[in-house]
Structure formats: C-alpha cells, structure tokens
Amino acid sequence: MDNPSIPKFEVGQAITHRHYAYRGVVIGIDLECRASDEWYHNNRTQPRRDQPWYNVLDQNGRERYVAEENMRVDPSNEALDNPVIASVFPTFVNGRYYRQGRN
Numbered sequence: 001m002d003n004p005s006i007p008k009f010e011v012g013q014a015i016t017h018r019h020y021a022y023r024g025v026v027i028g029i030d031l032e033c034r035a036s037d038e039w040y041h042n043n044r045t046q047p048r049r050d051q052p053w054y055n056v057l058d059q060n061g062r063e064r065y066v067a068e069e070n071m072r073v074d075p076s077n078e079a080l081d082n083p084v085i086a087s088v089f090p091t092f093v094n095g096r097y098y099r100q101g102r103n
Helices: 037-042 083-088
Strands: 014-017 023-030 053-058 063-067 071-073 091-093 096-098
Touching: 014 053, 014 063, 023 063, 053 083
Parallel strands: none
Antiparallel strands: 014 023, 014 071, 023 053, 053 063, 091 096
C-alpha cells in the first residue's frame, strides 16, 4: 500500500462494533487487511481491505478482526467485565486500557 491510512484507534482503546454492538479493546493493528482471501470472502460485512484492521478482544474474551469503518469509540467509558482483558490490561482510565501503567 503506497499511502497507508493512519489508524484512528490505538492499542488499549475501548471500542464498540457499529453493526454487532459488542464492546471490546484494541490489542493490535494492521494497516490493511492481512486475512486470507477465504476468510475475507466468508466475512459477512465485507468492508474494504485497504483500510486499517484491528485485532479486538471482545467483552467475552474472544479475539476478532475488525475493519476500522466498523468501529467507533465506546461511549460508555466503563471497563469491560472480563478477567482475560484484565489480565492483559490491568489498568483502565478514561476509556483506555494500559499494560502495567502504560502501553
């Protein structure tokens, strides 16, 4: 990709999915979709591949791969109640998670 998009979200940021309304936290970022063609074609929403995609740990502790256009900042400003998330990000302040005090 010649001009990769600048990601709008950061590792540790709490998000909600625009279509499925689950809450989660960003744990990784790809500047474009790196999933296989098979995975992509089985994805129900089929967002553009040429945008940032995020690894998100959802409120149930399940890892998901989400296109930026399907994410928004979590408006609740509340921590997710899941021990898996708490083990990865022990600190939550103002809608953002931190690993051992910082990312």
